[in-house]
Amino acid sequence: MKNKPSPYAQTDFQEDESIHIFKSSIDRKRIKTDIKSRDKYPNFDGYIEVVDDDQCSIGKFELQVKTIKNSTGTFYCKPELINYSEITTLPILLILVKIDQKKTYWKHLIRENAILTEEEKSYKFIITDEDLIQENKNYIFDWITILNDYQQRILNYKSIESMIVFNEFTTPPINTNKEQIEFYQLFVDQLNNGIERTFPFLKKYKFTDVWKLGVAIQKYNNGTSFGIFAIPNGKTDLLIKEINTKKRINPFDNNHRFLQFFSSIEKESNYLSLSNRFLKNYLLDVIKNRAFFFKNLDLATECVFSFVQQYHFILGIKKSNKYDLRKIKHRLSFYFPIWISVALDTIEYPPHIPHIDISLFTLNRTEEINKKTRNIVKNRINYKLKDSLLFHSEDTNLFHVQQSLNLLINNNINEISSPFPAPNYTLIKKNKGFYPWELYTKSDIKKTIESFYSKIFYIINDFCIDNNFPAEFLIKIKNSYKFIVVAQINKNLNQPGGIEITLFHVETLQETNPCGDIIFLYDLDFIKKNYSYEWFESGFELGGNKYKLNSWQSSIDIGIFHRKPYYDFLYKYLESQASEFFKSERIF
Incomplete structure (x- = not known):
């Protein structure tokens, strides 16, 4: 017939069916939907609102629903969608539906969760079974964590x-x-x-x-x-x-x-x-406030490992030198919120604290108390969660832990361990001390120093570039610029732990014997005994090469022995550089 009305799009049925499958897969008591089919907005399909058991709102998401093939494990989107996620005022969930299998997957739509393709024309999301919306409702706690992070930022500011x-x-x-x-x-x-x-x-x-x-x-x-x-x-x-x-x-x-x-x-x-x-x-x-999240595997490993080392009992995991990432991800989404809810009933939580500070659960908890809590958790799978409150810790961003887990798993990393040698606590009894010297052998201290300083300067530069910091925040460590890391390791030093590290940032004047960007030395006497600092600043020879000092700093607070050495060094550097940046008047 010539007078037929304009047809619907070929994808119209798929869109309606995907939305129907998504709605049927979620807990309708906890998730309230407001989704528009056949909408005309390119980056927006509607909203969902997460509520607690008393039907009080926890927070709201924008939604983007897409149909994907049954055989695929990836989803590609245009850069415009990622750009939109950075200007909208609500977090965005990407809902991916396999119609024939009636399966629904989800992703938090942010740049950090995606991989830019080689052609730089699209972003790729990797889909795994961990992203499946299932009856066990793990996804609800994951969504609450995202909302809590967003709300925590608002509270901070x-x-x-x-x-x-x-x-x-x-x-x-x-x-x-x-x-x-x-x-x-x-x-x-x-x-x-x-x-x-x-x-x-x-x-x-x-x-x-x-x-x-x-x-x-x-x-x-x-x-x-x-x-x-x-x-x-x-x-x-x-x-x-x-x-x-x-x-x-x-x-x-x-x-x-x-x-x-x-x-x-x-x-x-x-x-x-x-x-x-x-x-x-x-x-x-x-x-x-350490608000930044940065896609770096070393930082992600440190973030997850330090979190599990400190809060392993809240995850129901034994403390170890190695951890399975998928087990951590499952325990964080499922075991962790139940444990917190049970533990809150066994203590008098300070009423003036507006959020659940998980660091408080590390205080005065004996193994007997933890064992009792574990047994209750095992028998209370349907325990009413106190999830309308914010989970927060002064030294841990739970949202960053989740993002770090996703980053590592998406890069096919299944297990993590400490990037540095583990402390040997038997040495404490032998040396009767509590400084790093008493916890590590001299060989392990050298390994830790070299492992840390061989990466940290590059991590800082990548971080500053990724977050669009001014060029003045970048560290010169290419071409003629190098770092000389001088470590004094001597338990007779009048320093905590008998360790002092001095960083010399130098410019190469003449290079006869090519060497790397970072040089490690374990004796400062070649400067202290034989030469003046005036000579050192004007030019000195080392290993047949001639260098000129650009800047130097000495530290007895050895960050390499902190729980999160990369993060601590990074943010101390940013604070210092921010103060330096504004010493002179600038026109922006």
């Missing part, structure tokens, strides 16, 4: 919400002179340019859902004070306003901690120093 609320107390400027307007224009431009161009990761980790920052002025007889407010995405507003004196606002109210008061702003003649002061604080805030 609650001032952003206050900055948006502050806009209610402002009005368009009335009596501000031209010079002041120009000053604040330059200040606001510098502030927003620094966030958007120089440190773009601040948009993701601190200023989520913020379009621009603005400044609100309040005049007094002896000067001017001001506050920073935030304009959310999707709203238009002036960037320079005045505080509305008709509305009462208490600057000492905890809900308005964002206000920055100066008794005489006229003395702040340099807009650069003022705006850079704010940017430095914003940057250090994100660094100190």
